Amino acid sequence: MEATLEQMAPTIGVFDSGFGGLTVLRALVERLPAARFAFLGDTARLPYGSKSRRTIARYAAQSAQFLVNEQGAEFLVIACNTASALALDAIQDAVPVPVLGVIEPGAMAARQASATGNVLVIATEATVRSHAYAEACQARGLRALEKACPLLVPLVEEGWTDHPVTAEIIEIYLNELRAEAAAQGLQPDTLVLGCTHYPLLRSLIERAVRPGVKVIDSAESAAQAAVELLNGRLGERVAPAVADADAQTEVRCFATDSVEKFERLGSRFLGQPVGHVELVDLGG
Amino acid sequence: MEATLEQMAPTIGVFDSGFGGLTVLRALVERLPAARFAFLGDTARLPYGSKSRRTIARYAAQSAQFLVNEQGAEFLVIACNTASALALDAIQDAVPVPVLGVIEPGAMAARQASATGNVLVIATEATVRSHAYAEACQARGLRALEKACPLLVPLVEEGWTDHPVTAEIIEIYLNELRAEAAAQGLQPDTLVLGCTHYPLLRSLIERAVRPGVKVIDSAESAAQAAVELLNGRLGERVAPAVADADAQTEVRCFATDSVEKFERLGSRFLGQPVGHVELVDLGG
Numbered sequence: 001m002e003a004t005l006e007q008m009a010p011t012i013g014v015f016d017s018g019f020g021g022l023t024v025l026r027a028l029v030e031r032l033p034a035a036r037f038a039f040l041g042d043t044a045r046l047p048y049g050s051k052s053r054r055t056i057a058r059y060a061a062q063s064a065q066f067l068v069n070e071q072g073a074e075f076l077v078i079a080c081n082t083a084s085a086l087a088l089d090a091i092q093d094a095v096p097v098p099v100l101g102v103i104e105p106g107a108m109a110a111r112q113a114s115a116t117g118n119v120l121v122i123a124t125e126a127t128v129r130s131h132a133y134a135e136a137c138q139a140r141g142l143r144a145l146e147k148a149c150p151l152l153v154p155l156v157e158e159g160w161t162d163h164p165v166t167a168e169i170i171e172i173y174l175n176e177l178r179a180e181a182a183a184q185g186l187q188p189d190t191l192v193l194g195c196t197h198y199p200l201l202r203s204l205i206e207r208a209v210r211p212g213v214k215v216i217d218s219a220e221s222a223a224q225a226a227v228e229l230l231n232g233r234l235g236e237r238v239a240p241a242v243a244d245a246d247a248q249t250e251v252r253c254f255a256t257d258s259v260e261k262f263e264r265l266g267s268r269f270l271g272q273p274v275g276h277v278e279l280v281d282l283g284g
Numbered sequence: 285m286e287a288t289l290e291q292m293a294p295t296i297g298v299f300d301s302g303f304g305g306l307t308v309l310r311a312l313v314e315r316l317p318a319a320r321f322a323f324l325g326d327t328a329r330l331p332y333g334s335k336s337r338r339t340i341a342r343y344a345a346q347s348a349q350f351l352v353n354e355q356g357a358e359f360l361v362i363a364c365n366t367a368s369a370l371a372l373d374a375i376q377d378a379v380p381v382p383v384l385g386v387i388e389p390g391a392m393a394a395r396q397a398s399a400t401g402n403v404l405v406i407a408t409e410a411t412v413r414s415h416a417y418a419e420a421c422q423a424r425g426l427r428a429l430e431k432a433c434p435l436l437v438p439l440v441e442e443g444w445t446d447h448p449v450t451a452e453i454i455e456i457y458l459n460e461l462r463a464e465a466a467a468q469g470l471q472p473d474t475l476v477l478g479c480t481h482y483p484l485l486r487s488l489i490e491r492a493v494r495p496g497v498k499v500i501d502s503a504e505s506a507a508q509a510a511v512e513l514l515n516g517r518l519g520e521r522v523a524p525a526v527a528d529a530d531a532q533t534e535v536r537c538f539a540t541d542s543v544e545k546f547e548r549l550g551s552r553f554l555g556q557p558v559g560h561v562e563l564v565d566l567g568g
Contacts, residue, residue, distance in 0.1 A: 044339050045329060055328050055541050154438040165456070168449055257339050 013073025021079030049124030297357025305363025333408030
């Protein structure tokens with residue numbers, strides 16, 4: 001039994017409230033092309049960003065149980081900043097497999113990138129209200145200033161990822177954030193994208209930041225951290241997979257609603273067609 | 285028993301997926317100051333605008349049952365365009381009291397306003413996809429052209445109701461809609477605001493429409509239709525109330541989540557403080 005398991009490609013569960021987390025899945029697939037992936041978007045109940053901790057924890061725990069109990073995930077990546085910020089403990093309590101969120105890897109990457117120790121974070125309302133990034137940064141000796149940018153997700157979903165209005169709105173948000181940093185005497189040199197939708201705005205955001213400011217994509221950071229954790233835990237089951245360029249990645253996508261919208265918009269996030277998305281009912 | 289009921293102010297249930305429907309409640313309170321109102325915002329599961337008909341029907345029926353069975357509503361106003369468009373039958377099947385949506389009154393007001401018979405409708409994605417306005421307009425001999433404007437709700441919730449960026453986005457949406465109308469040889473003279481958030485953008489929208497185009501607020505239209513229906517059904521229990529300027533309106537607000545956000549933003553929609561919002565669990 002052990003031997004068979006060792007030979008099998010590991011199944012990695014990736015969870016998000018919507019399909020934004022496909023940016024994390026994309027970064028994982030690039031690094032682990034021979035792994036099997038089950039992605040669940042809890043689209044019937046999105047967005048988590050404006051909901052309470054209690055509700056988010058309940059939804060996220062149900063979703064994690066689906067991935068582990070019904071899809072056989074041996075490792076979970078919570079590709080949702082809001083759920084990582086507010087419900088990581090609740091998810092870990094709900095399932096018997098290792099769970100990785102996106103906040104800690106993002107803060108770790110910021111620590112590596114920042115020379116001044118002052119970091120800016122943009123995210124959804126609930127992520128910012130939780131101050132999860134500020135706390136994770138503080139634990140690494142960084143001072144983080146967070147700002148909610150609630151218009152950016154709808155702009156991405158409208159497809160305006162290279163639109164002058166989006167550039168203008170990013171400029172407004174970053175100007176407000178820079179004014180606040182200046183008022184506090186901070187000299188930020190790093191900007192963390194604390195929402196899985198934001199990588200699609202990366203080129204506009206990079207044009208809007210001051211010269212020398214590094215942009216950290218928490219999707220990339222989380223994927224990198226997942227690979228390191230998996231290599232440690234699963235050893236040979238993962239390591240050879242990374243090296244095999246011809247490996248066929250198996251990706252199954254599930255959604256609790258709006259399969260049509262998921263299929264239509266998802267490919268922008270995944271960077272390849274998402275294929276058939278299966279509808280699941282979590283009883284919500 | 286009959287006599288007592290006759291003397292009591294009627295209880296009117298108002299339902300929305302969020303707090304946008306408070307614009308309908310506001311229009312109702314102005315017309316029925318002595319009535320009692322119970323408002324439920326299903327904030328744990330908003331927005332309905334991006335969800336499927338099946339899911340919306342389930343959520344809306346549960347919400348309607350709460351207002352009727354637990355709050356004693358004798359009449360329901362569905363102050364949510366998406367639920368009115370996709371789930372009015374499901375709601376009517378779920379409760380034994382009369383149910384009024386916002387679509388039919390909006391189409392009726394458009395019929396009265398339009399001379400050319402060509403009408404524009406702006407709404408959420410799901411409302412537009414349902415073509416409920418187009419059908420209700422067609423039944424009255426109107427030709428309606430509908431457009432989803434998914435950025436307007438988040439702009440209102442961000443508080444940018446008088447912001448140049450919002451004016452710019454409205455201009456983009458209306459230009460696209462006018463180009464489509466011109467391509468079809470239509471001469472629209474009426475614009476229906478098919479979302480309860482949009483009344484807060486009314487002044488920006490009125491500046492963006494062509495001279496002579498009338499703007500129909502479906503919140504106002506629905507409140508007017510509700511008063512007419514109530515006068516017919518409840519007679520003296522309602523009519524004297526309208527005349528009594530000193531009457532104290534009783535408004536109780538309930539939400540399934542995010543009470544804090546409801547209390548903070550709701551007053552903008554209601555035009556007066558919403559007071560204490562009670563949290564309810566519909567089991568979702």
